[in-house]
Amino acid sequence: MALIVEQLLNALALAGLLFLVSAGLSLVFGILRVVNFAHGVFYMLGAYLGFTVVALTGWFWPALLIVPPVVGLVGALLESTTLRFIYRRLPIYQLLLTFGLALILEESIRVLYGPTAKGVDPPPLLQGAIPLGDIVYPRYRLFLVVLGLVVGAAVWLFLKRTRTGLVIRAVAQNAEMADCLGAGVARVRTLVFGAACALAGLGGVAAAPMTTAYLGMGIGVIVDAFVVVVIGGLGSIPGSMAGSLIVGAAQTWGAFYLPETAMVIMYAVMGAILIFRPWGLFGEEE
Amino acid sequence: MTHYRVLALAAVLALAMLPWVLARHQLSLLTDLLIFGLFALSLDLIMGYTGMVSFGHAAYFGLGAYGSALVLIHFGQPIPVALLAGALLAGVIAAPVGWFSTRATGIYFAMLTLAFAQLLYTVAYKWRDLTGGSDGIAGVPKTALFWGGPSLASPRAFYFVVAAAVVLSLVLCRALTRSPFGRALQAVRENERRFIALGRDPRPFKVVVFVIAAVFAGLAGALFAPFRGFASPEVMFWVLSGQGLMMVITGGIGTLVGPIVGAMVFILVQEILSSYTEHWMIFTGAIFVLMVVFLPGGLVGTARRLVSRA
Numbered sequence: 058m059a060l061i062v063e064q065l066l067n068a069l070a071l072a073g074l075l076f077l078v079s080a081g082l083s084l085v086f087g088i089l090r091v092v093n094f095a096h097g098v099f100y101m102l103g104a105y106l107g108f109t110v111v112a113l114t115g116w117f118w119p120a121l122l123i124v125p126p127v128v129g130l131v132g133a134l135l136e137s138t139t140l141r142f143i144y145r146r147l148p149i150y151q152l153l154l155t156f157g158l159a160l161i162l163e164e165s166i167r168v169l170y171g172p173t174a175k176g177v178d179p180p181p182l183l184q185g186a187i188p189l190g191d192i193v194y195p196r197y198r199l200f201l202v203v204l205g206l207v208v209g210a211a212v213w214l215f216l217k218r219t220r221t222g223l224v225i226r227a228v229a230q231n232a233e234m235a236d237c238l239g240a241g242v243a244r245v246r247t248l249v250f251g252a253a254c255a256l257a258g259l260g261g262v263a264a265a266p267m268t269t270a271y272l273g274m275g276i277g278v279i280v281d282a283f284v285v286v287v288i289g290g291l292g293s294i295p296g297s298m299a300g301s302l303i304v305g306a307a308q309t310w311g312a313f314y315l316p317e318t319a320m321v322i323m324y325a326v327m328g329a330i331l332i333f334r335p336w337g338l339f340g341e342e343e
Numbered sequence: 344m345t346h347y348r349v350l351a352l353a354a355v356l357a358l359a360m361l362p363w364v365l366a367r368h369q370l371s372l373l374t375d376l377l378i379f380g381l382f383a384l385s386l387d388l389i390m391g392y393t394g395m396v397s398f399g400h401a402a403y404f405g406l407g408a409y410g411s412a413l414v415l416i417h418f419g420q421p422i423p424v425a426l427l428a429g430a431l432l433a434g435v436i437a438a439p440v441g442w443f444s445t446r447a448t449g450i451y452f453a454m455l456t457l458a459f460a461q462l463l464y465t466v467a468y469k470w471r472d473l474t475g476g477s478d479g480i481a482g483v484p485k486t487a488l489f490w491g492g493p494s495l496a497s498p499r500a501f502y503f504v505v506a507a508a509v510v511l512s513l514v515l516c517r518a519l520t521r522s523p524f525g526r527a528l529q530a531v532r533e534n535e536r537r538f539i540a541l542g543r544d545p546r547p548f549k550v551v552v553f554v555i556a557a558v559f560a561g562l563a564g565a566l567f568a569p570f571r572g573f574a575s576p577e578v579m580f581w582v583l584s585g586q587g588l589m590m591v592i593t594g595g596i597g598t599l600v601g602p603i604v605g606a607m608v609f610i611l612v613q614e615i616l617s618s619y620t621e622h623w624m625i626f627t628g629a630i631f632v633l634m635v636v637f638l639p640g641g642l643v644g645t646a647r648r649l650v651s652r653a
Contacts, residue, residue, distance in 0.1 A: 160628030335447035
């Protein structure tokens, strides 16, 4: 029983991180119709900037506040200087452009920080473990569960309840019509791209104390995030939540019971879901 | 169209003459370029002509490599038999994958092909008894041209096998895209709904072209294994699938010759940049971004447009 609870919490913590990354990926697809291959690199950038802020200030919390807007700014800048010009082309061109951006960013981080992984200490409040019934569980992982839930609820409420959220949903539904009605589609796209990158950056800062900041973490997470988004349905925030939970569970239990084939399980689950629902759990037919 | 014929003739002549001009390592590089050119060409069949972007094409390259490596190591058959085995293995596995994947379209199709490719990669990685796991299969021999025929062990002899296979594949693919079948594929690419409205089912066309593309990718892999002397899980990894897409775009999507040129330029640029700086990825990335923004037709597509305008 204790084991099941522990594995369940592990799955939830992983799902929390996955959601922070995949929500942005899904939003960018839903609104910009772009599959952003560079999304994982923004996650990595968040982790490294988090390391820098913690090293400079000695505190973790400022990193959690400062880094996401900075990463978002970098993202918005890149969107408005490159992607903006090729929205009319076939989707494959946008994917490949972001592939190029990913290479540039990844290598720039290598130049700036060097090849060794950078460790980040969690804040004192979240160090150590706390007893939960029969088990003792690391505080930091509980924090990740809560963070995922809070951010998920915030994004959901923002999209459903605010005026800006309404405009964003209008652009997602019909960009041309929204533009005619004065929504300022170009600005919405830049905003959404930046916000998505900020979410990825937040995920990176949050992941750093658990995984350290290392080169290649972006590529690793982007593949998982793609699977999450495809399972849940591209462009759907509830879909990202469901997908994160499924992938988090598949990876946690897979690594525990079938370590040899843990990676296959994730893809097998995705394949099985897509065979029955080719557009994902919450996706709509294109 | 005549100047294209002249160009094609010149290219074939150059391919025939080059082995006598180039140094040994240059010839080896050229062989490499041709093999990956064939890989990119096969991807263009589904990507450029049918509008299906596969993110798992490396799997069929890898299956070809393993198929030919196993035939060469365990049975010592001539090279053509190994090539056939590799291409067939890729095609046989691609059939069910294509059947499932074509249920979805667009990015979902891409993700399904990626999922199956990663599955195959894991199988190659874990099935140690057959594939040697992460070590792969080393010491793949370059056997004879036919039973009792001349050996292909010399770099020049093997180069000619590769060049012949690539030229033949290009001719076949060109004929395919101009056949009624190829026209149907392009109709699916241009307007799938209209294709359905005309009373045709696009699914069989998609599955068949997916298998054909896998067979050519398998052929490229089957050449790769004896050329490099090994087959390892890396050749099935998704990074190679991504690079394949980049090669096709660099050269020009839907032009057949373009992807071959694109593969050559892609590998050469990496080769040259990496000899100057260890941070060549920044420059590759920047070149790539500029290409996508400013040369949407790729090198060959843009060249053709310039020629037809002049």
